[in-house]
Amino acid sequence: MALIVQKYGGTSVGTVERIQNVARRAAKTQAEGHQVVVVVSAMSGETNRLLGLASEISKTPNARELDVVVSTGEQVTIGLLCIALTEMGVKARSYTGSQVAIRTESVYGKARIESIDDEAIRADLAAGNIVVVAGFQGVAADGSITTLGRGGSDTSAVALAAALDADECVIYTDVDGVYTTDPRVEPKARRLEKITFEEMLELASLGSKVLQIRSVEFAGKYNVTLRVASSFDDGPGTLITLDDEEENTDMEKALISGIAFNRDEAQVTIKGVPDRPGIAAKILGPVGEQNIEVDMIVQNIGRDGTTDFTFTVHRNDFKKSMDVLHGLVTQLGGGEVEGNDEIVKVSIVGVGMRSHAGIAGKMFTALGEEGINISLISTSEIKISVAIDEKYMELAVRTLHRAFELDKSESDS
């Protein structure tokens, strides 16, 4: 007998019929001999409806009270799911975040979980109940309702799995797993059977938005076995594992797990600035003050006492970034500003590259053979990102997908 936490998002509980479908899945898992905790989101559209009512009254609604309003979305779902389970003859009991209690900071709209009381849930599971918990919400020390922010239901599920020491936490969604890249760009993209937490984090932050990143961090930190699967079929999905020994000795098979990309990037460069200690902070300080988020940062070795400094930002922040740099040129008494708002970022991700030379070379060669010019390179332990002209994005993704043989199944290769 295993203890399994299942999480279903808004689309999976979007109608009465889909809630009944979720009830059948949970009941089936229980019938297979497991203890089941189900975490649910609000029915799709409901959170936006509630936010809409609040925004009709105020453009900046009282944050505590906004959480009171929006947390009702998940509360409706837990009740309806338990009604569906009871109707099927399955014992079920619902919990709001307060009832669990999922204790959080006293912050509204984006609270962090501090602790979870697990006694009541354990007792209900022992008594044969399927326990249904409202995702996305918790309770502050003073009893106020808090929410974890959008996508927080994933975090709720992982945190509950950690608190209950669950054997597995399955995040059901409308895709059937994590892919080697976006199938809309590369039709040969393939579902991964396994991926490590680190790879998942890099893929998520780079645009493969399958799971909320905070929940992946949480799962890694608390050693929760996480799986992403479709709520509409019975496939195994993708297992998200620790970077374990097995993975490391299995290098030949999976050097690269996936290819991520970010559209809507822009790069800005300030050239010929005095190469002094603290120059990076001097440049990035005023950028941060303007609430501009910086992604890749590249600084070349200086020449003649000056250096070139480049970074990428979201395309919406391009003009603001250019203005900041022009201001700096005046202030520093020299330099030149260049920018390009027609670039994209393409990244290869894989724990395999950590101990394997030649991955970067293979990547640059493959792109070069297709005539794709690289304007920026940035690397981490398990990721290499390049900035390229946006018109080559699809070609670059498909070229790299083929070069690293991602279309071949793990067992084939």
Added chain:
Amino acid sequence: MALIVQKYGGTSVGTVERIQNVARRAAKTQAEGHQVVVVVSAMSGETNRLLGLASEISKTPNARELDVVVSTGEQVTIGLLCIALTEMGVKARSYTGSQVAIRTESVYGKARIESIDDEAIRADLAAGNIVVVAGFQGVAADGSITTLGRGGSDTSAVALAAALDADECVIYTDVDGVYTTDPRVEPKARRLEKITFEEMLELASLGSKVLQIRSVEFAGKYNVTLRVASSFDDGPGTLITLDDEEENTDMEKALISGIAFNRDEAQVTIKGVPDRPGIAAKILGPVGEQNIEVDMIVQNIGRDGTTDFTFTVHRNDFKKSMDVLHGLVTQLGGGEVEGNDEIVKVSIVGVGMRSHAGIAGKMFTALGEEGINISLISTSEIKISVAIDEKYMELAVRTLHRAFELDKSESDS
């Protein structure tokens, strides 16, 4: 400075604009120097929408979980009202039934309030907040959400007023007070400035459904000063008072406070049954077992060792009642069954009649002069009810309204 509890029903908070209107009213009361607690219902239509979702899943939904679902209706309203108050620059803080806590029995759908914790609300009031509480809901000893049943928001308001020792509990509704009778039947019906709890109870149970009867009982028991007023104008409404000395010495003015009526009544009679002790129980026992609610009960003095026994029921239960009585005739070995499902009940209500002879005579005379035949009479200390042919209902109400001079204002007479 007074402490005032205001309760607004579903129609009064049915739209965002109306919620803003309620916020203005509450803020105005606070600006006049009072402490204000507001109790609200779900936005009109919301409870039915939620019940509809549940009934799509189950015809007999799990009662605990149904309360989880429907209690979200009031929770949305308290949040939105606090957002509206904050937007107006007024400090406000919402409470669900659990947060207060309004402690109830562990019964779902129709729980009774057992106690109310008032410390947190008092502290918030002292800090200058308007406190907004979700009506209709409470919390069981195990932390489960309970509801008080339809109309329970009135009960919530009165119970809070009692716990907080409030100076007044104002129930805002879509009528501007309690009338001498239904203005749709008698256009000369007049709003009462005052009415006693006892009269209100008799009028409410007889069909003048302004207030939920349980809340009136509660108000009487805990000595809460209750007022019914319109949420759409600024009229004083009707004050519901204890049956005090002033009232008793003021007999001449208000012998009768109002005229109530119930349509859809039916009467059934069993004639010539053996007049033995316990015969009433023998007849009403099987009726009660069929879940038939009996209203008026009349038994005449027996003749020749037999008696006639008549009672009234809701017209929907007429056939079932007749069947029960036919069965009894067989069982008792004698008697005869008669029935009439085209009757109505008309009642005059007033604490004045308690110490005043001649009221009944005046009533029967007035009806007789109009040729209205009375088929049953039933009396209590402050009420006389008659069953009459349904075709005379409007005539009877108008005749009695005139006979007891209810169209004349209290100060005129």
